[in-house]
Amino acid sequence: MFRQLLHSLSPSLVHSGRRNSLAYITNRALFSTQTTATAKMSLEEAKKCAAYKAVDEYVKDNTVVGVGSGSTVVYAVHRIAERVKAEGLKLVCIPTSFQARQLIIEHGLVLGDLECNPRLDCAIDGADEVDAKMVLIKGGGGCLLQEKIVASCADRLVVIADYTKDSAKLGQQYRKGIPIEVAPMAYVPIKGKVESRFGGTLKLRMAVAKAGPVVTDNGNFILDWSFPADKEHDWDAVNRDIMMIPGVVDTGLFVGMATKAYFGQQDGSVTERSA
Ligand SMILES: O=C(CO)[C@H](O)[C@H](O)COP(=O)(O)O
Numbered sequence: 001m002f003r004q005l006l007h008s009l010s011p012s013l014v015h016s017g018r019r020n021s022l023a024y025i026t027n028r029a030l031f032s033t034q035t036t037a038t039a040k041m042s043l044e045e046a047k048k049c050a051a052y053k054a055v056d057e058y059v060k061d062n063t064v065v066g067v068g069s070g071s072t073v074v075y076a077v078h079r080i081a082e083r084v085k086a087e088g089l090k091l092v093c094i095p096t097s098f099q100a101r102q103l104i105i106e107h108g109l110v111l112g113d114l115e116c117n118p119r120l121d122c123a124i125d126g127a128d129e130v131d132a133k134m135v136l137i138k139g140g141g142g143c144l145l146q147e148k149i150v151a152s153c154a155d156r157l158v159v160i161a162d163y164t165k166d167s168a169k170l171g172q173q174y175r176k177g178i179p180i181e182v183a184p185m186a187y188v189p190i191k192g193k194v195e196s197r198f199g200g201t202l203k204l205r206m207a208v209a210k211a212g213p214v215v216t217d218n219g220n221f222i223l224d225w226s227f228p229a230d231k232e233h234d235w236d237a238v239n240r241d242i243m244m245i246p247g248v249v250d251t252g253l254f255v256g257m258a259t260k261a262y263f264g265q266q267d268g269s270v271t272e273r274s275a
Helices: 002-009 011-016 019-058 071-087 098-106 144-152 184-198 235-243
Strands: 063-067 091-095 120-125 154-162 178-182 201-204 221-226 248-251 258-264 270-274
Touching: 019 071, 019 120, 019 154, 019 258, 019 270, 063 071, 063 098, 071 091, 071 098, 071 120, 071 154, 091 098, 091 144, 120 144, 144 154, 144 178, 144 248, 178 184, 184 201, 184 221, 184 235, 235 248
Parallel strands: 063 091, 063 120, 120 154, 154 258
Antiparallel strands: 178 221, 178 248, 201 221, 258 270
């Protein structure tokens, strides 16, 4: 594997027998591999710190907790399970996706649903981006519909994220656009309507290990909207307008929903923002 890495850097030098050059490349490659590993570790550490802090501050005994989706939420579920074991907390966990349901079951937590628990004390979820006014982009993992339903039933939506999600303005760091979940038969007209009304472009999200589009947990498609970044947007109005288009099931714009956000930093600290 290391030889492959060297090849990708400079095949001719690898074969040339020029020992000094090879040593130089070897050191460079080692340095860059270590740097990448360190960066990855701190991103994961940042997610973990944010998740642990949110769980420690918001999860109390005898409460109903919404469990979001994505990679940061995995740390939150670990922490919830640790506390249930150590402190004997009595909790009911409401999932926001197939992934969340699996996490709850795998960690031996009590699985609930909105039929039996229509009101939640808090929901803990990740985000793709959070702006200065606490407007969120969600749905990078395709679970926005159930995430929004569960969050809407919770007294508090607590966001857990790493430092790369904290932006003054949406689109500053997250470049994949705003996800819009749509009924499959309507994806072409919805794409045209949003593009002509608001500008930008919408792209049907394609699956990676399957031919064709991503199909959500609810059997729908996702359009990712690369919105014009040079304009000021009233996200509440934009969200309401898009929701009025027939066939739109929901958007990944969460406006006025999040009460608190925790951002894990590279140095292990956690910054907070409140609505
Ligand atoms: O909205 C989501 C899934 O639909 C996730 O919360 C969002 O994509 C963030 O995920 P991660 O914690 O992996 O960065």
